[in-house]
Amino acid sequence: MSRALNGRADVSEETRGRVLAAAKRLGYSPNQSGRSLRSGATGTVGFIIIANRGRASIGETFFMTVFDGVQSVLAKHGLDLVIYYCGAEQDPEAYAKRVVERRLVDGLVVAQTTRIDRRIDYLIRRKFPFIAFGRSQSGGAHSWIDLDFEGVAEQAIGLLYKQGHRRIAVATSEDEVNFGYVYVDACRAALDRRGVRLTEDLIFREAMSEAGGARLGERLLACEARPTAVVMVENSMAIGLYPKLREAGVKPGRDIAVVGFDQSPTSSLFLQPSLTQFRLSLFDLGDWLGTHMLALLDARRSGRTVAPARKIWPLELVPGESTAMTVAASDDQDPSRSPDRFIAASS
Amino acid sequence: MSRALNGRADVSEETRGRVLAAAKRLGYSPNQSGRSLRSGATGTVGFIIIANRGRASIGETFFMTVFDGVQSVLAKHGLDLVIYYCGAEQDPEAYAKRVVERRLVDGLVVAQTTRIDRRIDYLIRRKFPFIAFGRSQSGGAHSWIDLDFEGVAEQAIGLLYKQGHRRIAVATSEDEVNFGYVYVDACRAALDRRGVRLTEDLIFREAMSEAGGARLGERLLACEARPTAVVMVENSMAIGLYPKLREAGVKPGRDIAVVGFDQSPTSSLFLQPSLTQFRLSLFDLGDWLGTHMLALLDARRSGRTVAPARKIWPLELVPGESTAMTVAASDDQDPSRSPDRFIAASS
DNA sequence: TTGTACGCGTTATCAG
DNA sequence: CTGATAACGCGTACAA
Numbered sequence: 001m002s003r004a005l006n007g008r009a010d011v012s013e014e015t016r017g018r019v020l021a022a023a024k025r026l027g028y029s030p031n032q033s034g035r036s037l038r039s040g041a042t043g044t045v046g047f048i049i050i051a052n053r054g055r056a057s058i059g060e061t062f063f064m065t066v067f068d069g070v071q072s073v074l075a076k077h078g079l080d081l082v083i084y085y086c087g088a089e090q091d092p093e094a095y096a097k098r099v100v101e102r103r104l105v106d107g108l109v110v111a112q113t114t115r116i117d118r119r120i121d122y123l124i125r126r127k128f129p130f131i132a133f134g135r136s137q138s139g140g141a142h143s144w145i146d147l148d149f150e151g152v153a154e155q156a157i158g159l160l161y162k163q164g165h166r167r168i169a170v171a172t173s174e175d176e177v178n179f180g181y182v183y184v185d186a187c188r189a190a191l192d193r194r195g196v197r198l199t200e201d202l203i204f205r206e207a208m209s210e211a212g213g214a215r216l217g218e219r220l221l222a223c224e225a226r227p228t229a230v231v232m233v234e235n236s237m238a239i240g241l242y243p244k245l246r247e248a249g250v251k252p253g254r255d256i257a258v259v260g261f262d263q264s265p266t267s268s269l270f271l272q273p274s275l276t277q278f279r280l281s282l283f284d285l286g287d288w289l290g291t292h293m294l295a296l297l298d299a300r301r302s303g304r305t306v307a308p309a310r311k312i313w314p315l316e317l318v319p320g321e322s323t324a325m326t327v328a329a330s331d332d333q334d335p336s337r338s339p340d341r342f343i344a345a346s347s
Numbered sequence: 348m349s350r351a352l353n354g355r356a357d358v359s360e361e362t363r364g365r366v367l368a369a370a371k372r373l374g375y376s377p378n379q380s381g382r383s384l385r386s387g388a389t390g391t392v393g394f395i396i397i398a399n400r401g402r403a404s405i406g407e408t409f410f411m412t413v414f415d416g417v418q419s420v421l422a423k424h425g426l427d428l429v430i431y432y433c434g435a436e437q438d439p440e441a442y443a444k445r446v447v448e449r450r451l452v453d454g455l456v457v458a459q460t461t462r463i464d465r466r467i468d469y470l471i472r473r474k475f476p477f478i479a480f481g482r483s484q485s486g487g488a489h490s491w492i493d494l495d496f497e498g499v500a501e502q503a504i505g506l507l508y509k510q511g512h513r514r515i516a517v518a519t520s521e522d523e524v525n526f527g528y529v530y531v532d533a534c535r536a537a538l539d540r541r542g543v544r545l546t547e548d549l550i551f552r553e554a555m556s557e558a559g560g561a562r563l564g565e566r567l568l569a570c571e572a573r574p575t576a577v578v579m580v581e582n583s584m585a586i587g588l589y590p591k592l593r594e595a596g597v598k599p600g601r602d603i604a605v606v607g608f609d610q611s612p613t614s615s616l617f618l619q620p621s622l623t624q625f626r627l628s629l630f631d632l633g634d635w636l637g638t639h640m641l642a643l644l645d646a647r648r649s650g651r652t653v654a655p656a657r658k659i660w661p662l663e664l665v666p667g668e669s670t671a672m673t674v675a676a677s678d679d680q681d682p683s684r685s686p687d688r689f690i691a692a693s694s
Numbered sequence: 695t696t697g698t699a700c701g702c703g704t705t706a707t708c709a710g
Numbered sequence: 711c712t713g714a715t716a717a718c719g720c721g722t723a724c725a726a
Contacts, residue, residue: 035719
């Protein structure tokens with residue numbers, strides 16, 4: 001019986017052979033419900049993603065590759081990964097609650113964290129093993145991993161500044177997804193360090209989708225004093241932005257510098273002129289998630305406690321033609337602004 | 348106890364109230380493993396998708412919207428939808444087997460069917476309730492749904508033929524995904540009906556990705572007698588094709604007609620010149636899947652048998668600028684070919 | 695080394 | 711209408 005199948009030591013080779021043979025002949029496979037009930041664990045890790053919250057291009061290569069990484073780790077330990085897809089009409093908190101309370105999984109990854117994310121508060125209260133993919137203002141100490149928005153902003157702003165840009169637009173999300181705020185703050189800080197102030201009129205909040213990018217394009221073109229560069233938190237926006245610019249005869253890398261974000265959706269790699277963006281290994285990120293999840297589950301099983309991990313995942317700049325241009329740096333383009341204070345502050 | 352919570356009739360209002368109150372106070376929620384063990388059903392439907400098999404842009408809006416539709420139906424009946432993501436290194440058959448044999452789900456949707464799909468053979472053998480999303484040569488009678496490739500081919504070829512095109516390239520998948528074959532056959536039939544023969548040199552097999560589309564572009568440009576039009580089975584290919592054509596000064600809709608497929612990835616809606624493609628309601632398709640799955644599960648529960656459904660899902664032509672051109676129709680471009688036989692056949 | 699009985703949490707059933 | 715009990719399939723603990 002189970003001793004033979006599960007490879008316990010206290011069973012003779014002969015018996016094990018007989019049992020295995022019989023199991024194969026009868027096509028026996030253990031019922032997971034029975035197993036879970038007995039052991040108190042499901043052997044399953046859930047990964048919750050939310051419909052069209054945040055990036056439009058959810059799922060595409062982005063999460064898929066992450067799943068691959070997570071699974072490669074979990075599979076080695078006999079754990080399954082299942083994706084819970086929280087539809088557009090469903091409440092994310094209720095959805096997560098349901099998964100936890102029915103004990104459908106042993107651990108959870110919750111993606112697309114919002115600034116105030118009640119799922120996180122709930123999971124902490126519940127002392128349920130989980131990792132947040134994305135930071136949040138919610139909750140206290142808990143494990144999370146997030147992309148290095150600060151590093152991206154620093155590299156993007158650094159590059160543009162060096163090329164003389166001072167009037168740089170920042171395109172971010174119009175919704176409550178946390179990284180929209182993180183990114184703007186990071187850009188503001190990177191500009192501050194260089195004595196440039198990020199004013200409100202240079203922050204463009206739009207849907208993170210191609211349509212949002214198209215609207216961004218319209219707004220940029222309508223500016224009295226058009227920014228000489230734009231950085232954005234999501235690449236679908238670039239895909240919608242490019243055609244708008246082209247229609248107006250404004251060429252990325254010649255008439256305006258454009259910096260995208262990560263390399264998803266993959267279509268963004270085929271923009272012309274090629275888009276300056278950032279590279280990261282989503283598979284390795286998934287690997288990290290899986291590995292840390294194992295640690296959380298081990299800790300819970302053995303009653304130990306494990307320190308919450310906080311991981312910032314690096315991205316590497318991949319320069320493209322969209323930032324090929326330089327502009328004459330004039331710090332006093334707009335005489336109504338006094339940069340002195342900032343220059344002083346940065347020294 | 349359970350009678351009160353599950354709303355059975357044989358319990359007084361007062362008791363029910365007390366039980367509900369206590370349950371709320373203690374934060375009680377039924378354990379799904381216990382429930383499944385007792386009832387023999389998990390209350391869960393699985394949807395298996397495969398990593399980068401077939402279309403590169405898997406997941407993106409395409410499957411996500413389908414999930415939404417499925418879930419909207421299942422949720423009404425207290426069923427959960429979970430996504431099983433079969434990673435690139437895993438064997439799809441073994442993966443499906445595992446899900447079935449451990450009794451993780453009550454029913455299964457298997458997407459991205461291949462021409463010979465051992466999952467289907469297995470599921471039929473096992474008499475497990477499932478729906479294939481995509482046709483296959485495998486298996487006998489079973490439920491499936493698939494896109495109307497024949498209708499798409501007929502509309503695409505019909506449009507191009509009317510505009511004078513006779514030398515039409517067909518771009519399809521290089522891998523074993525079933526619809527790649529279906530589409531080519533459908534195009535061949537549509538051309539046959541018009542007395543045009545689809546020769547082997549006009550069939551281009553490439554990866555269904557932007558990179559595949561780029562290679563397609565190179566091959567088209569290298570043709571001695573370049574096709575005047577190209578139809579393709581997947582839109583990522585168009586996204587890779589466009590830049591290649593542009594580099595060579597070949598403009599879609601002026602120098603070559605281009606017809607895409609469905610409207611995913613969404614980026615394809617932002618191509619310039621706009622791409623002629625096809626529209627379909629993925630949400631409704633998911634709704635159909637959910638509804639039919641319910642029928643399958645009901646039938647199994649009541650021991651009845653339900654006739655396998657075979658559904659062809661319609662797509663509607665959305666003309667774009669990429670097919671704005673007409674060409675002089677000359678049926679004898681290539682004197683080595685004799686169209687008479689086909690003209691005769693079509694009369 | 696092997697056989698057996700128990701209990702995980704649930705719900706259906708049967709007796710009260 | 712309500713309370714008690716058995717059984718779903720598994721793994722473990724304990725007895726043989």
